[in-house]
Amino acid sequence: MDDLIAALAEALGEANVLVSQQDQAPFLTDWLGKYRGAARAVLRPGSTAEVAAAMRICARHEVPVVPQGGNTSMSGGATPDMSGRAVVLSLIRLNSIRSIDIVGNTITVDAGIVLAKVQQAAQEVGRFFPLSLGAEGSCTIGGNLAANAGGVAVLRYGTMRELTLGLEVVLADGRIWDGLTALRKDNTGYALRDLFIGSEGTLGIITGAVLKLFARPHARASAFVAVQDAAAALALLSAIRDHCGDRLTAFEFMTGECLALILRHIGDARLPLAIMPPAAVLIELSDQDDEPGLRERLEAALADSIETGLVHDAAIAQDGTQARAFWRIREGVSEALVREGKAAKHDVSMPVSAMADFVAAADVAVRAVAPGVRPIVFGHLGDGNLHYNLLPAEAQDAAAFAALAPALTRIVHDEIGRRRGSISAEHGIGQLRVAEMPLRKAPLELELMHQLKHLLDPAGLLNPGKLLPGKLLPASTPN
Ligand code: FAD
Ligand code: MLT
Ligand code: ZN
Secondary structure (H helix, E strand, O other): OOOHHHHHHHHHHHHHHHHHHHHHHHHEEEEOOOOEOOOEEEEEOOHHHHHHHHHHHHHOOOOOEEEEOOOOOOOOOOOOOOOOOOOEEEOOOOOOEEEOOOOOEEEEEEEOOHHHHHHHHHHHHOEOOEEEEEOOOOOOOOHHHHHHEEEEOOOHOOHHHHHHHEEEOOOOOOOOEEOOOOOOOOOOOOOHHHHHHHHHHHOEEEEEEEEEOOOOOOEEEEEEEEOOOHHHHHHHHHHHHHHHHEEEEEEEEEEHHHHHHHHHHHHOOOOOOOOOOOOOEEEEEEEEOOOOHHHHHHHHHHHHHHOOOOOOOEEEEEOOHHHHHHHHHHHOOOHHHHHHHOEEOOOOOOOOHHHHHHHHHHHHHHHHOOOOOOEEEEEEHHHHHHEEEEEEOOOOOOOHHHHHHHHHHHHHHHHHHHHHOOOEEOOOOOOOOOOHHHHHHHHHHHHHHHHHHHHHHOOOOOOOOOOOOOOOOOOOOOO
């Protein structure tokens, strides 16, 4: 056993330092099956102190560390490279709920706890933790924080950044920053917490968090609605907001091609409409109580939109089972895309009003370069966030399409650039989009990010190759 492994085994216990290929395998491939890595070891510390000890040992041995939570990243953020130099540091054994304060409406958790467990714990005390995404059964709070996760309730509750009050972070040198405050106001210096949220494991390892809790909504109303296209969906978004205000909790758009793909691959997904629509929106309202009243409000809003021709057809869930059947369609999209084959995935955001125009322009632009390419478009329309995925033309050779993908991504991101949008709304940069960063971020932004990275991780050990492109030379200071 070499010195590094011996020191780590002493700090974490031999059983928590995985060195065999078999033991390591689940940690070395991403959820999409797009990236495969190699690791010197996979570490499974059981406490913040053990994470700190592991970081000190790795720093001493100058060994890169790839933090990992649920390994559901859609940008290859938690997968090491193939050099075998890095260790993967998995937080999954840090999975406790540390405390719940129902007066202060906060929950303090370990970073490795699975999101669904936090949702459940909140529910058990009559509260609500609103972050909700298709991977909630396996993604962790640490990964949600490091990737600043969004999901389907951002429209009403915000991203993980807005849901977080305090953090505990182990720095690259093993020091522990205890920022686990439950304060809703604290103006004592720079927002260190917000620096780590969205840093994708490149600035520190999040080991704990204080999260906000909300009043539990006891009334929900859901509808699956047929519309013509993204432009109609945007007009419907305004109409629903006019009728329902902040009760609007989710507004999930999908094109007809996306819907057809889901129905083709997801056996228990059923179309709740008479005919396949050109596009569809899943709408959810929620409120404290009075579910019948909420449903009536939704029905009235939709009746008006049917009147004006904005809505072609609508199914309103009469109970929770029907509502869950609507969500089964929406949440099946990622699985359906994986089953259909390797898509060129784009997770873009832009001003909400620019989305319809973006879809139209991007569709034309990608088809000009790749005739027959199939845009599969869905996403969180209310947040200005679309998942603009491209599938090869029917029967096109996967390798030929893969060779085209960088050019298609360039086209999609150019269309985003023209609309002052972002090339990553919620999935992060990871390794998937790191090459795009010099094209999409201003030199000053990249310089500042590199300086922050150099300050917090001068040896560049934390998650190398992710988020930030290769080292920028230190900027020459203006004389
Ligand atoms: P991992 O995948 O393990 O890691 C993600 C990143 O965070 C990596 O860079 C990793 O190094 C870093 N990291 C992990 N834990 C820590 C830590 N404790 N400290 C520091 N860095 C850490 N994302 C959305 O935003 N919205 C969605 O709607 C959404 N839907 C999804 C649906 C499916 C089916 C799948 C598979 C994924 C989806 N995702 C979505 C992407 C993914 O689930 C999120 O990015 C999630 O937050 C990742 O959490 P994780 O614990 O799996 O992190
Ligand atoms: C979603 O909104 O379903 C996720 O972001 C996953 C995806 O884009 O595939
Ligand atoms: Zn999403």
